[in-house]
Amino acid sequence: MSYLAVAGVAVNFGGLQALTDTSFMVEQGRITCLVGPNGAGKTTIFNVVTGFLRPAAGSVTFQGQPLVGLRPQAIVRAGIARTFQNLRLFVDLTALDNVVIALPAQFAEEPLGAIFRPLHTARMQARRREEARAVLAQVGLAERANEVVRNLSYGEQKLLTVARVLATGAELLLLDEPASGLAAGALDRVMALLRTLQDSGKTLLVVEHNTRVVQKIADEVLFLHQGQLLAQGAPDRIIADPKLAEIYFGGAL
């Protein structure tokens, strides 16, 4: 049984075919990179796997469980969490609250518990904050816990999106361009973090444009073009392929 299996997935936006009969597998414990030119369908795959988009055809199975038709929050509970290219952090909340909110199954996430068991709520909240602080420390943001997110730097905000998916407890993390727009220092931090996550047992599916980053972190590369999987293999082989380079840098086939 494969870890994550995407089979025959098709997605149309009006007349545009964003994905046509796309199939691939992701193996547990590896870092798999999704590459391809703009519009290849990388983010669309993320949207399908995480339940934000229902495919017109095809199936997605995670550890044998079919995912198509499940709502996004159910897929998070099943063990898959994602980040967004445009971050989508709660910018008016603190960094800590952005992480706390993603911790699963909290007491008093509805009003009755909060009103009738206030002391229990407060105790549980204190415990959750500690858990969230530990997650923030994992991505190196412990110092910034109480800062409102809009005051964080772009690099810090990117790290925070990783903290938020970690907090969900998911085993498979889908990261949408975790390294884009980062200065050299921040880039190294993110790459080191991805490695640490892998070492701690997480499986990563990463959309990435930067070929140097791909070469450094990927165990496996999926090359997507015009909604189809064009090639799959070790990063060196994919990046060295002149035909793929032509598509990637030179436009159409």
Add this chain to the structure above:
Amino acid sequence: MDFFASYVVLAEIYVLLALSTNLLVGVVGIFSVSQAAVFGVGAYIVSDFLLTDTMGFLPATAIAIVACVVLNILTTLPSLRVAGDYFVVTSFGIQLLATAGFTNWTEGTGGANGLPGIPPAELFGFQLATTLQYLELSTIAAVLGCLCFWLVMRAPFGRLLRAIREDELAVAAAGKGVLHAKVSAAALAGAYAGVAGGLYATFMSFIDPSSFDLDASILLLSMVVLGGMRTLSGSIIGPFLLLALPQVLTLVALPTSVAAAFRQLIYGVLLIAFMLFRPQGLAGERL
């Protein structure tokens, strides 16, 4: 003294309504302009039960609360399908429907003539005959209402609601259900409106559709906006301030024919001025 006491009673009832409106509009970002309609349903239910002597104040208010919870969930549900600005139009329609119902269903509401002679509240065999006795009841209700709001806002539920206002997709991506949280918030807001309805009807002893129309909903919004969105203090300051305004204006010698229009004028100017110069209200969070 009695005059001042009745001002405070009314203000405290409106604090409950402001909390109801603040929860939906300020905290979750569901721009409801029909909270007065829900308030009205609560008031009419309690009035009808008391006028027909079917049951006492407490069970009648309990039924009003349940009815307002259900109604508020139903009126908020379109916000799950209709996004942002469009929901205002839906909510506006709901308010118009309610006003039409209050005005035309004469058996239940007395129509435009209203319902006179609503008996005062009776608690555990003790009748609240004087304004000062009402003051005790409304103060207890307002304090409990504020306490619940405070507890809820500092709990995970409050954080979830704030997050929903910012980005619903991100909330789903964090593994939380948006639907369930919104329904819970609407239920809580409905409960506040139900309690306020029961208190208002029995305190005034007379109700008519003018207390529950679009103007009333806009008054509630004004209280929340001027007092301050999303904060507890905002929902306390707003009602006390806006209900004091007409009293203050009576000190200015104005012919009664223009007094009402003048008051509307002041409300309008205040709203515009706040939006331009202090959009977060007197005690709200930075927007």
